[in-house]
Amino acid sequence: MNRCIVCHAQIDKQKAYFILTYQDEEYLACCPLCKSEFEEKPEKYAEKRNKKEEENS
Ligand SMILES: [Zn+2]
Numbered sequence: 001m002n003r004c005i006v007c008h009a010q011i012d013k014q015k016a017y018f019i020l021t022y023q024d025e026e027y028l029a030c031c032p033l034c035k036s037e038f039e040e041k042p043e044k045y046a047e048k049r050n051k052k053e054e055e056n057s
Contacts, residue, residue, distance in 0.1 A: 005045045006034035022046050 001010050005020075005027040013019070016028040018035045022042045029035035038045050 002028050004028055004030035004034050006030075006037045 002013050002016070003009065004011055004016075006029060009030050011028055011030045013028060017031050018029040020027045020029060020035065020038055020042070022038075023046060025046065027038060027042075027046065029038055
């Protein structure tokens with residue numbers, strides 16, 4: 001199970017509204033709003049996810 005990069009809703013990759021590629025990483029968006037939000041501030045959301053993964057490992 002993956003999560004929407006913006007609102008963190010759980011979504012299947014196959015069911016994601018949109019898959020965005022940023023800095024060679026794939027990010028899922030669950031809806032048009034999340035897609036445009038991520039496109040406006042990709043660095044904000046991408047950094048957030050990377051930080052979280054570091055904390056967990
Ligand atoms: Zn979302």
